[in-house]
Amino acid sequence: MKRWTESVADEVTYDNLGSIAITKKGSGSGPKVMLAGHVDEIGFLVKSIDDNGFIRLHPIGGWWGHVLPSHPVTITTKKGDKLTGLIGSKAPHGMPADVRNKVMEIKDLFVDLGVRNKGEVELLGVSIGDMVTPKSDFMVLGNPNFLAAKAWDDRIGAIIATQVLLNLKDRQHEADVVAVGTVQEEVGLRGAKTAAYLVKPDVAVSLDVTIATDTPGDDNRIKMGFGVTMELADSSHLGHRGLLGHLEEMAKGLNLPVQFELLAAGGTDSGEIHKSFDGVIAVTCSIPSRYIHSHYALIHRKDVADTITLLTEFVASLNWDTVEKIRVFNR
Numbered sequence: 001m002k003r004w005t006e007s008v009a010d011e012v013t014y015d016n017l018g019s020i021a022i023t024k025k026g027s028g029s030g031p032k033v034m035l036a037g038h039v040d041e042i043g044f045l046v047k048s049i050d051d052n053g054f055i056r057l058h059p060i061g062g063w064w065g066h067v068l069p070s071h072p073v074t075i076t077t078k079k080g081d082k083l084t085g086l087i088g089s090k091a092p093h094g095m096p097a098d099v100r101n102k103v104m105e106i107k108d109l110f111v112d113l114g115v116r117n118k119g120e121v122e123l124l125g126v127s128i129g130d131m132v133t134p135k136s137d138f139m140v141l142g143n144p145n146f147l148a149a150k151a152w153d154d155r156i157g158a159i160i161a162t163q164v165l166l167n168l169k170d171r172q173h174e175a176d177v178v179a180v181g182t183v184q185e186e187v188g189l190r191g192a193k194t195a196a197y198l199v200k201p202d203v204a205v206s207l208d209v210t211i212a213t214d215t216p217g218d219d220n221r222i223k224m225g226f227g228v229t230m231e232l233a234d235s236s237h238l239g240h241r242g243l244l245g246h247l248e249e250m251a252k253g254l255n256l257p258v259q260f261e262l263l264a265a266g267g268t269d270s271g272e273i274h275k276s277f278d279g280v281i282a283v284t285c286s287i288p289s290r291y292i293h294s295h296y297a298l299i300h301r302k303d304v305a306d307t308i309t310l311l312t313e314f315v316a317s318l319n320w321d322t323v324e325k326i327r328v329f330n331r
């Protein structure tokens with residue numbers, strides 16, 4: 001994010017957890033708007049190494065064991081070496097039904113580095129607490145609008161925030177715009193809280209993926225490739241009605257279709273941002289994604305492009321009059 005925004009950034013700061021805040025200043029004494037995407041991803045820590053050199057995992061963030069067997073991971077050592085390991089799986093041949101029908105639990109999984117014993121693991125520099133992350137490559141699907149990668153949750157949010165900042169390059173705007181890459185979202189929206197106190201925003205838009213429900217057996221409520229998705233509610237936050245209304249109206253004016261999301265489980269950075277200070281006007285814009293929290297999630301180019309268009313126009317036109325209108329709407 002820092003490298004990408006070099007040509008537009010007026011100021012780059014960090015909170016003490018590691019979140020980055022990149023500011024592009026407005027023309028004067030306008031409001032401050034925070035665009036937040038979380039840059040962490042789900043993964044593991046090395047929990048233990050057994051005598052035969054197999055590694056057990058401590059999960060960081062929400063995993064379902066079912067998506068892991070036979071998938072590669074990267075272990076990052078203290079020295080910074082990156083080692084490839086494979087999560088072990090069993091062949092189905094002759095497997096008893098009770099084993100075959102059971103979803104694998106994380107505690108039963110292990111990483112195979114192809115070594116003979118614990119000593120060889122230690123020689124490679126691996127120690128307890130080392131970071132373990134999914135290993136997978138970016139792919140473009142048959143329909144090239146569909147992009148597969150790990151950790152779209154939520155690097156795509158950080159990408160959108162950054163791109164909006166870049167889009168303001170040759171434009172007049174009153175608001176100070178701050179693109180923020182928050183950390184530790186997956187373990188409880190922690191970086192969003194400290195970053196909000198760092199930035200002190202008047203208005204905030206969090207960007208995160210949401211669960212697309214347009215696959216077989218699901219309810220087809222939230223579709224990929226639809227356009228803009230705004231979140232009315234999740235388990236951490238109720239979208240600010242004034243700001244939702246304002247963004248919906250702007251989207252209409254820009255001919256961008258909008259769908260509304262209600263997320264029963266799971267929070268977003270807005271959950272902490274809106275509770276900072278005496279309350280921050282905040283909403284979450286979502287990118288519908290299939291297969292999140294696995295080695296390959298999907299996003300759709302149109303959803304990303306439309307969201308960038310809407311937020312660019314929103315921050316470019318934001319001034320204190322708009323903020324006051326939005327705030328009063330909520331009373």
Ligand SMILES: [Zn+2]
Pocket residue numbers: 153186292293
């Ligand atoms: Zn997530």
